Amino acid sequence: MEFKQLVINNSDSIVQKWMEEIDSLKDSNYTATISDELYESTNREFVNVIFTSIRNEGSTKAVEDFSEKIINLGWPLSYITDGLQIFRRVSTEYLLTQSEKVDSNFFTNLSASVNDWVEPLIRELVNEYSGSWEHIVSLQRVALQELSAPLIPVMEGITIMPLIGTIDTERAKLIMENLLEGAIKHNSEVVLIDITGVPVVDTMVAHHIIQAAEAVRLIGATCILVGIRPEIAQTIVNLGIDLSNFPTKSSLKKGFSTALEITGRHVTDLNVKENNIEKMMDSLRGE
Structure with missing residues (x-):
């Protein structure tokens, strides 16, 4: 049984555990000022986006579009990277507890299978937005210099x-x-x-x-x-x-x-x- 199918078959349990984990990070990932209601609804949208990506053979477009939307709204990139890291940990840990229900040989490569999907996505997001921020900061620095000593x-x-x-x-x-x-x-x-x-x-x-x-x-x-x-x-x-x-x-x-x-x-x-x-x-x- 493939990793994708295992995750989908156990989606209810994984989503519940993921929601608990992401809720505990509210005060530490720069989202403390966001209302509880908005935070919870965004979390549900986020986890739905993750499962949409998995169902689409690991396509990262849904996650990338979601990331661009909420970052433009002022959410930190760490919210996305933390959410993906939590999903990796929660799904792996949960599936390992179900090891008696599946072929044990599968779990030898389980961690690698998850990493092959999560790690490149996190790396791509960090590179993309860090590059954008560096460009924005550079432009702001030039603008500030022009305004800092006008004649x-x-x-x-x-x-x-x-x-x-x-x-x-x-x-x-x-x-x-x-x-x-x-x-x-x-x-x-x-x-x-x-x-x-x-x-x-x-x-x-x-x-x-x-x-x-x-x-x-x-x-x-x-x-x-x-x-x-x-x-x-x-x-x-x-x-x-x-x-x-x-x-x-x-x-x-x-x-x-x-x-x-x-x-x-x-x-x-x-x-x-x-x-x-x-x-x-x-x-x-x-x-």
């Missing part, structure tokens, strides 16, 4: 680099590269580095910022550090960090005003200007 031209000669989050050595290198390339590309006279969103400024972070500012100065532009909150100012003083070589401002607004002055511009209140013109016209009319 934004806001006016002719003036650009701003808003920094958010922790600055480590790798990101500091990216900041330096983007600053220099962007300042040259946009022909910047003034570059504002906004650290409002940087939670901690320690010696290392300050060192990287100073290096970036010095690099900008060497290509003929002025660097203004903005977003100096009181607690950061105190930290900088306590650490003895020297920021005297380039301007610092408490807010982006003040830094931008300074940038306008450096580039020979100033902000004019249009309402005041219009009122002055009206007064001048009134005076000319003798009113």
